[in-house]
Amino acid sequence: MNKIIIAVDGHSACGKSTMAKYLAKSIKYNYIDSGAMYRAVSLYCLQNAFFQGDNLDLLALREHIDAIRISFRFNEVTGRSDTCLNGENVEKQIRSMEVADKVSPVAAVGFVREAMVRQQQEMGKNKGIVMDGRDIGTVVFPDAELKIFVTARPEIRAQRRLDELIAKGEKASFEAVLENLKKRDFIDSTRKDGPLRKAADAVLLDNSDITIAAQNKWLMELFRQASAG
Ligand code: CDP
Numbered sequence: 001m002n003k004i005i006i007a008v009d010g011h012s013a014c015g016k017s018t019m020a021k022y023l024a025k026s027i028k029y030n031y032i033d034s035g036a037m038y039r040a041v042s043l044y045c046l047q048n049a050f051f052q053g054d055n056l057d058l059l060a061l062r063e064h065i066d067a068i069r070i071s072f073r074f075n076e077v078t079g080r081s082d083t084c085l086n087g088e089n090v091e092k093q094i095r096s097m098e099v100a101d102k103v104s105p106v107a108a109v110g111f112v113r114e115a116m117v118r119q120q121q122e123m124g125k126n127k128g129i130v131m132d133g134r135d136i137g138t139v140v141f142p143d144a145e146l147k148i149f150v151t152a153r154p155e156i157r158a159q160r161r162l163d164e165l166i167a168k169g170e171k172a173s174f175e176a177v178l179e180n181l182k183k184r185d186f187i188d189s190t191r192k193d194g195p196l197r198k199a200a201d202a203v204l205l206d207n208s209d210i211t212i213a214a215q216n217k218w219l220m221e222l223f224r225q226a227s228a229g
Helices: 016-027 034-047 058-067 097-107 110-123 136-140 154-167 174-190 212-228
Strands: 005-010 030-033 070-075 080-085 129-133 146-151 203-206
Touching: 005 016, 005 136, 016 030, 016 129, 016 146, 016 212, 030 034, 030 080, 030 110, 034 058, 034 070, 034 080, 034 097, 034 110, 034 129, 058 110, 097 110, 097 174, 110 129, 110 136, 129 136, 136 146, 146 212, 154 174, 203 212
Parallel strands: 005 129, 005 146, 030 129, 146 203
Antiparallel strands: 070 080
16 A cells, blocks of 8 residues: 555644544554644744744744754653654643744744745655644645545634643633634634645545544545545
């Protein structure tokens, strides 16, 4: 069976990464969370005081962009890959609401996207990869053999993300999470470079009302069809 590229795009917190991780594990492919890369760049901006309130110092970020290296390291305990920023494990920090609040403006910057897209294309050059994000099927891998676009109703997505944050011991309210998701969806969909949109040849999945088991079954069938062709 030929190795393929699987691109999973969609709205914030609709379970893309759970889905992409399950698929990658089942078919023994590498999984890359491209959102984690933009989150890590945002953390770098926060750590280096590039933000004054909501204002981002673009000149400073441009000077540093080539020095920001994102990598993934397998965690034996969780069985998942952790995100590293210049070699340091930042998996926990990048999932905070503070980073969620800054990530979409950072990800809208053209030169940030260019740098991340380059790193992502490099990671996929041998295929056998599942990558999730916003522009994977449209910009990063426009020739991906399987493209999936995932969405769900905003309130359902907010509840899923809130449950995730609470499980990790973070404090957040349903309203704050919902507002953050809506704000990010808006910025992600309306930006000039690599906006969030469904590729014409992507399969659409609204998973508001379907079980994870049903979703996984559907996914494996899609994979079988795509890798056979
Ligand atoms: O997990 P969640 O859906 O909240 O978001 P994520 O996948 O971690 O992505 C965080 C943010 O990074 C998104 O809201 C986008 O602003 C940005 N992003 C992007 O611009 N392009 C990608 N390929 C992936 C993420």
